[in-house]
Amino acid sequence: MSELKDKIRSFVVDNFLFGNDDGLTDGASFLEEGIIDSTGILELVSYIEEEFPFSIEDEELIPENLDSINNVVNYIEKKSS
Amino acid sequence: MNLNDQILIHHFLEKSARDFPEKVALIHEDIRATYAQINSKADQLACLLGDLGVTKGDRVVLILENCLEYVVSYYGILKAGAVAVPLSSDIKPEGIGFFLKELEPKVIIASNRSERALKAADITPYNIGALILRSPKFKWDSTAFSVFVWEDFINEKGNFAPDIKIDESSLACIIYTSGSTGIPKGVMLSHKNIVSNTNSICEYLRLTNKDIQMVVLPFFYVMGKSLLNTHFAVGGSVVINNKFAFPASVVKQMAVEQVTGFSGVPSTYAYLLHRSPLADYRKSLDSLRYCSQAGGHMSFQIKDELRKTLPAHTEIYIMYGATEASARLTYLEPEHLYDRKDSIGKAIPGVTVRIMGADNKEVSPGRIGEVVGAGANIMQGYWKDKQATERVLDKYGYHTGDLGYQDKEGFLYVVGRKDNLLKVGGHRINPQEIEDAIMESGLVIETVVLGLPDELLGDKLVAIATPKDGDVNESHILSKCAQKLPRYKLPGRVILVKGLPKINSGKINRSKCLEFITGNKD
Numbered sequence: 001m002s003e004l005k006d007k008i009r010s011f012v013v014d015n016f017l018f019g020n021d022d023g024l025t026d027g028a029s030f031l032e033e034g035i036i037d038s039t040g041i042l043e044l045v046s047y048i049e050e051e052f053p054f055s056i057e058d059e060e061l062i063p064e065n066l067d068s069i070n071n072v073v074n075y076i077e078k079k080s081s
Numbered sequence: 082m083n084l085n086d087q088i089l090i091h092h093f094l095e096k097s098a099r100d101f102p103e104k105v106a107l108i109h110e111d112i113r114a115t116y117a118q119i120n121s122k123a124d125q126l127a128c129l130l131g132d133l134g135v136t137k138g139d140r141v142v143l144i145l146e147n148c149l150e151y152v153v154s155y156y157g158i159l160k161a162g163a164v165a166v167p168l169s170s171d172i173k174p175e176g177i178g179f180f181l182k183e184l185e186p187k188v189i190i191a192s193n194r195s196e197r198a199l200k201a202a203d204i205t206p207y208n209i210g211a212l213i214l215r216s217p218k219f220k221w222d223s224t225a226f227s228v229f230v231w232e233d234f235i236n237e238k239g240n241f242a243p244d245i246k247i248d249e250s251s252l253a254c255i256i257y258t259s260g261s262t263g264i265p266k267g268v269m270l271s272h273k274n275i276v277s278n279t280n281s282i283c284e285y286l287r288l289t290n291k292d293i294q295m296v297v298l299p300f301f302y303v304m305g306k307s308l309l310n311t312h313f314a315v316g317g318s319v320v321i322n323n324k325f326a327f328p329a330s331v332v333k334q335m336a337v338e339q340v341t342g343f344s345g346v347p348s349t350y351a352y353l354l355h356r357s358p359l360a361d362y363r364k365s366l367d368s369l370r371y372c373s374q375a376g377g378h379m380s381f382q383i384k385d386e387l388r389k390t391l392p393a394h395t396e397i398y399i400m401y402g403a404t405e406a407s408a409r410l411t412y413l414e415p416e417h418l419y420d421r422k423d424s425i426g427k428a429i430p431g432v433t434v435r436i437m438g439a440d441n442k443e444v445s446p447g448r449i450g451e452v453v454g455a456g457a458n459i460m461q462g463y464w465k466d467k468q469a470t471e472r473v474l475d476k477y478g479y480h481t482g483d484l485g486y487q488d489k490e491g492f493l494y495v496v497g498r499k500d501n502l503l504k505v506g507g508h509r510i511n512p513q514e515i516e517d518a519i520m521e522s523g524l525v526i527e528t529v530v531l532g533l534p535d536e537l538l539g540d541k542l543v544a545i546a547t548p549k550d551g552d553v554n555e556s557h558i559l560s561k562c563a564q565k566l567p568r569y570k571l572p573g574r575v576i577l578v579k580g581l582p583k584i585n586s587g588k589i590n591r592s593k594c595l596e597f598i599t600g601n602k603d
Contacts, residue, residue, distance in 0.1 A: 031324055034171055034194050038326035038352070038587075039580035046579050059358040062330045 126157030128239025162245030167301035267464030328357030346376030380520035522561035
């Protein structure tokens with residue numbers, strides 16, 4: 001598992017699953033699985049903006065970029081390249 | 082058949098299935114379901130529920146997010162003569178027992194999203210007849226109740242054709258109020274309550290079979306339910322998008338599906354304005370006929386920004402209601418958005434709204450009293466709670482607990498909640514006035530003002546707000562407010578956060594906010 005994926009997974013598990021990852025897969029939709037709600041998405045956005053040297057535009061707030069660990073990792077890699 | 086001839090809720094679906102069988106009634110991701118398909122599945126479900134022994138007045142609990150299965154279940158339960166009780170799809174294990182104990186449901190229909198909570202809650206003791214699960218992830222072995230997989234169950238042929246004698250006064254739904262404080266109360270709505278309110282809403286919004294509604298509010302919330310019923314009543318279409326947490330995807334789909342209506346609560350619009358590319362899509366929303374807002378007071382700042390951001394042809398309807406009123410009590414005609422600033426308009430067709438004093442007499446224009454609504458839409462009462470029912474229902478109608486007044490032309494205004502008034506020093510303070518002043522600063526997306534118990538003051542005012550950008554700080558906000566409010570109305574603190582906690586409908590969760598503040602004392 002990549003370092004980036006580890007980092008995102010830890011953030012999600014620590015902040016939204018109270019440290020219990022209980023079968024959270026990398027492809028699971030945060031919303032459909034009830035892991036993160038709309039306030040949580042904003043927390044995720046703030047976290048990414050604090051940790052990485054780019055800001056997230058409003059039109060980038062879409063599930064394809066942010067609704068699973070895999071999507072977040074791909075999005076960050078794309079933005080950082 | 083005229084719309085007003087429909088006397089039971091599921092007649093709306095049946096009529097549209099006869100008039101527009103091949104028309105797409107529901108769009109959700111890759112699914113496009115026609116009226117004929119939905120009606121036929123709902124018939125099938127009604128028969129299958131009958132086979133399970135469900136009969137008139139039995140409660141069937143629905144724990145589903147917005148989806149095709151929800152719609153089929155909702156109308157299927159009603160066709161079986163039973164009572165649909167939708168609960169939040171984010172229900173926690175510790176909350177389930179309370180509902181099952183007081184509802185004594187025959188059947189639960191749920192999705193895999195709530196499966197974990199159902200498993201953890203242990204529903205064995207509650208005498209459930211059957212649990213129907215969509216795409217279950219766990220293995221269920223129960224001798225206490227039957228377990229069915231939705232996908233198999235719905236494709237079976239039910240034997241029991243329902244011939245249940247229900248009439249318009251029969252109980253149709255129990256909808257739990259948000260319960261921002263205290264224990265949730267089950268609002269009992271009859272077929273007549275919902276049918277009359279649905280017809281009234283269709284009339285004033287001038288809905289037709291050309292209307293396509295974007296639904297981001299949950300169907301288990303009374304406003305979401307009303308979006309479904311109104312559009313099925315006229316043979317329109319609903320587009321379900323459960324991903325409002327990603328507002329850009331919603332705006333994009335509104336353009337792609339050419340929706341004609343959008344509805345939300347205040348926070349929905351705050352996020353659309355400040356966390357979505359709504360302004361960039363202005364030119365793509367040429368079909369958007371109107372936006373409607375209900376679910377509590379929305380500051381004028383947001384209304385004004387919304388008016389300036391939406392296409393000129395898109396009308397804005399400000400509406401007011403309550404679960405106890407099947408959804409809707411009043412609406413403001415769009416042309417009065419500016420000249421009746423902050424008004425909730427006038428009563429909808431078939432409803433009377435009065436402002437009454439403590440002596441149960443109507444107060445004169447300009448004077449503040451309690452908002453009391455009457456009409457065929459007013460609930461039958463609270464489920465198994467006679468005392469609570471008697472506190473709010475009497476011969477005058479439903480006492481909303483909201484304080485308001487009427488101007489000389491009969492336009493209504495709500496100024497706050499009876500039980501939200503704060504006492505700061507010797508002053509009675511309405512938090513809504515301070516929230517409005519903070520919003521007017523133009524610096525924040527949303528805010529809530531609460532009273533923190535204080536030995537000297539009684540209540541100490543604390544605001545929590547989401548700033549529009551990272552440069553905004555507490556003193557910026559307070560100095561703007563100081564231009565509008567007297568010193569004693571200024572919050573002692575403004576705590577800045579990324580987003581305010583919400584309940585599922587999107588309304589701000591005041592008790593969670595209060596917990597947050599008490600955990601953040603200096």
